[in-house]
Amino acid sequence: MMADFTQLGSIMAGVMFVLAIFQQWLPAELGHHIERYFQRLASYVYPYITIIFNEYQVDDFERSVAYTAIERYLSAHSSGGAKRLKANVLRDGKTVFLSMDDYEEVTDEFKGIKIWWSSNKSVPKQNVLIASEDDHEKRYFKLTCHRKDRDVITKLYVHHVIDEGKAIAAKTRQRWLFTNNKRNSWSGIIFEHPSTFDTLAMDPQKKKDILEDIMTFRNSKDYYTKVGKSWKRGYLLYGPPGTGKSSMIAAMANLLEYDIYDLELTSVQDNTDLRKLLIRTSNKSIIVIEDIDCSLDLTGQRKQKKEGDKKQDLILKKEKDNKKKGSEVTLSGLLNFIDGLWSACGSERLIVFTTNHIEKLDPALIRRGRMDMHIELSYCRFETFKVLAKNYLDLESHELFATIGRLLEETNMSPADVAENLMSKSATRNAESRLNNLITALENRKKEVRLKVEEDTRNISEQSGESVQESDHDTSDAESSDAGTSDEESSYAESSDLDG
């Protein structure tokens, strides 16, 4: 069948070719008339239709999405039938997929209908003196099917091929972790962080809320269009060191299959460069600024501007000086980056800030709409510990859990430290000895904190000349509360879990 079809197709193509030559000598009107007549005649004899999918659309620099999807689909479904294959190596340099070579033909079947696919290219004319922009090799896929199946093919099959091809491409797609370099562009490596929402230890309800928020965002394209907002969402992750902020960003990227752009603000020269970097990010990505409080002196610039002319002048002068140096991004530049007009140039994007000190940030930077959800990652409590115990020890319960639960309520230890204590340096140590290891570490931490409080209290009372009686009273108070007694720890001890 394929042979008949090809022969017939070749004859028709030959006749069309001859006709094209003769048309040059005929008056245009007559030439078109003959061509129309011939095509009508051909449609009676030749019962097939063809659809062409070009690799590049006219005036388009990017490869056509449909062409790429068809390539992936055919490589997965039909390229076994092709005799000559092309090996395509993906950007990671490791993954290889095979697609049919030029002028190869394969068949496919859909709802009992046979479809012929061929891979072709149009070669530029050899004997032209002045080559035009269009004179280069143009590849295209040609789909051929019987005329009677036209509706099924155009309405169902083509969509089926493109959707499936995209799904195959998404499965094999490598994700990238980019960071900005001194040349003001992004350099990337393949992102292979193992963190997922399953391995992330935190309060289960809080985790559920975050997951719901992310999934709602992902599925809300139409909603964002309807309300006239660009399709992006901001998350502020805050909490002490080692509580899982970076791990959560990795988990988000793995869940959504997005690339990460880790923006090092201190290497960005000025607001213009910041904008350029933004424009060069792709859709389906997470733009991250870690430790936003340390990245720039962004604190209070806006607030100060409103206070009196003198101060405003000083600030303007400072900004001017900074501009001269060409090395400063300002708060307003960053705000524009997040939600100015340019920020709408892409879609399906998360912007994530992390900080250890939320109180240091300018409220304008983290207001809702910019940072839509504020997520606190805090010290390890029992619920968090249970996830770590499951991940690290494969344990869901143990008689030592109760002691650990009590100690975790009394002492602030980050999940990173708890995890470290659960990981044995010697492979022979069993789960129980690792739990005991953690208990010892927690008790030591508790003792250290108590000693530190006693020392601090002694120092304060010595300095202020307070009575020994008062000092004793303070110490006993501190002992009874026990947890979170250093400055940094106490600022996190009471704050609410999830604001967003």
Ligand SMILES: Nc1ncnc2c1ncn2[C@@H]1O[C@H](COP(=O)(O)OP(=O)(O)OP(=O)(O)O)[C@@H](O)[C@H]1O
């Ligand atoms: N909530 C958590 N769940 C699981 N593992 C965690 C968690 N928090 C910390 N860890 C472990 O500790 C390591 C350090 O955590 P991570 O880098 O995510 O902390 P961070 O909050 O970003 O700290 P920093 O503020 O110092 O950047 C991780 O590689 C992970 O193994």
Ligand SMILES: [Mg+2]
């Ligand atoms: Mg971090």
